[in-house]
Amino acid sequence: MAQQIQAIRGMNDVLPADISAWQHLEACAREVANSYGYEEIRVPLIEHTELFKRAIGEFTDVVEKEMYTFTDQGGESLTLRPEATAGIVRAAISNGLLRGARHKLWCIGPMFRHERPQKGRYRQFYQLDVEAIGFAGPDIDAELIALTARLWRRLELSGVRLEINSLGTPEARRAYRELLVAYFRRYESALDADSRRRLQGNPLRILDSKNPQMAEVIAGAPLLSDHLDEPSRAHFQELRATLERIGIAYRVNPRLVRGLDYYSRTVFEWLTDALGAQDAVCSGGRYDGLIAQLGGEATPAVGFALGIERVVDLLVQAARVPGAVPADVYLIVNGAAQAGAAIQMAEELRDALPHRRFEFNLGGGNFKAQFRRADKSGAALALICGDEEMARSVVAMKPLRQESGQTECPRSEVASRVEELLLRLTSRPSG
Ligand code: ATP
Ligand code: MG
Numbered sequence: 001m002a003q004q005i006q007a008i009r010g011m012n013d014v015l016p017a018d019i020s021a022w023q024h025l026e027a028c029a030r031e032v033a034n035s036y037g038y039e040e041i042r043v044p045l046i047e048h049t050e051l052f053k054r055a056i057g058e059f060t061d062v063v064e065k066e067m068y069t070f071t072d073q074g075g076e077s078l079t080l081r082p083e084a085t086a087g088i089v090r091a092a093i094s095n096g097l098l099r100g101a102r103h104k105l106w107c108i109g110p111m112f113r114h115e116r117p118q119k120g121r122y123r124q125f126y127q128l129d130v131e132a133i134g135f136a137g138p139d140i141d142a143e144l145i146a147l148t149a150r151l152w153r154r155l156e157l158s159g160v161r162l163e164i165n166s167l168g169t170p171e172a173r174r175a176y177r178e179l180l181v182a183y184f185r186r187y188e189s190a191l192d193a194d195s196r197r198r199l200q201g202n203p204l205r206i207l208d209s210k211n212p213q214m215a216e217v218i219a220g221a222p223l224l225s226d227h228l229d230e231p232s233r234a235h236f237q238e239l240r241a242t243l244e245r246i247g248i249a250y251r252v253n254p255r256l257v258r259g260l261d262y263y264s265r266t267v268f269e270w271l272t273d274a275l276g277a278q279d280a281v282c283s284g285g286r287y288d289g290l291i292a293q294l295g296g297e298a299t300p301a302v303g304f305a306l307g308i309e310r311v312v313d314l315l316v317q318a319a320r321v322p323g324a325v326p327a328d329v330y331l332i333v334n335g336a337a338q339a340g341a342a343i344q345m346a347e348e349l350r351d352a353l354p355h356r357r358f359e360f361n362l363g364g365g366n367f368k369a370q371f372r373r374a375d376k377s378g379a380a381l382a383l384i385c386g387d388e389e390m391a392r393s394v395v396a397m398k399p400l401r402q403e404s405g406q407t408e409c410p411r412s413e414v415a416s417r418v419e420e421l422l423l424r425l426t427s428r429p430s431g
Helices: 016-033 049-056 061-066 084-094 138-154 171-185 193-201 205-206 211-219 230-245 307-315 336-352 367-377 389-390 410-424
Strands: 047-048 068-069 077-081 105-110 122-131 160-166 267-274 280-286 301-307 329-334 358-360 380-386 392-397 405-410
Touching: 016 105, 016 138, 016 230, 016 267, 047 049, 047 084, 049 077, 049 084, 061 105, 068 205, 084 105, 084 122, 122 138, 122 160, 122 307, 138 230, 138 267, 138 280, 138 301, 160 230, 171 205, 171 358, 193 205, 230 267, 267 301, 301 307, 307 358, 329 336, 329 367, 336 358, 336 380, 336 389, 336 410, 358 405, 358 410, 380 389, 380 410, 389 392, 405 410
Parallel strands: 329 358, 329 380
Antiparallel strands: 047 077, 068 077, 105 122, 122 301, 160 267, 267 280, 280 301, 380 392, 392 405
């Protein structure tokens, strides 16, 4: 036997048995995004490497060590997208969508990062990405957070908690950055290798370190919130007031940061205790400087990314996954001569009842075997096309989940009778 080819490490198949949770999450995300007036956008999975270097920043884990970058046949350096914001902003600029206009956009799709695979951390993973471009005020920050809160409610997920912070403006952050660098220099021997490197390029990222040995030195660091500029303080105050007004609980986490200069003001993260080490399910923030940095006209923007696999895990754990929907009708052929006529009838039924699910008994088999398959399919109703029925231009109908007998109907009325019967068989008794 030829050697089997394995999937790439950290890249998962989503099998039909697991698809219900994904589809449920995607459907709810669409519904909720739509209810706030957000529109879907789809952008390429591959972009010029330069885009991500400029958008994500050179001193980030993602750009330093996680990108899938390759040279294509034309000699260009291209990268599989590690996140969606860069591509969406690039699309807004290159399609001329900005020019003072405002856009509320969402997108779902795979991202690629060469990380160490473990539960909740993969090399291909999916994100729901929502971006609001052209909005400066705290109202849109609150709306994006409200949208995520609504999604948790819609999914019936409790136990995700919100942390928020303000990063101020890049100008105000510069002064703070100097304080921070001075502080960490005093404790340089306590810093791990990553942090020592970041001290040069991106000292704020040190605050974000996940190394427990760094916790103590980080806890003593000066706080950005003590160094906010006045307009940012007002922006944050208004965001907090709005969240309180619409009943969204939050905790201010003064160490929640984004390291890059184009970030400003609001950052937020939704966390859970149910997933072990990979506790962030959604994170977002305001990136007022990014669009200008990518060559567009200066435009404020804010957005978030939600990790689909992690939320799917939450749904499965909390048993919030709707069951798979079985077939409505299973078509049984009694007598080989009728197979062609039965397939034709199945096609006509699908024309007439496009919302119903029909399973045609493929591959023949005796009557008993077909009935067994019909039972296993979970269908509510079996239709039987036999030589005898066809000769009289009728079809036999047999409910499979209830102790009611077999009936017949004229071939010409089969669609309406099937619909009638299905409504009766699948309606729950009221009261
Ligand atoms: P983390 O701190 O877990 O590495 P991050 O800060 O790198 O997350 P973002 O880039 O902000 O994450 O992405 C937003 C969300 O995407 C995260 O909150 C998480 O739910 C999800 N996510 C990020 N990286 C991965 C991954 N490698 N595998 C699965 N989900 C991921
Ligand atoms: Mg990460």
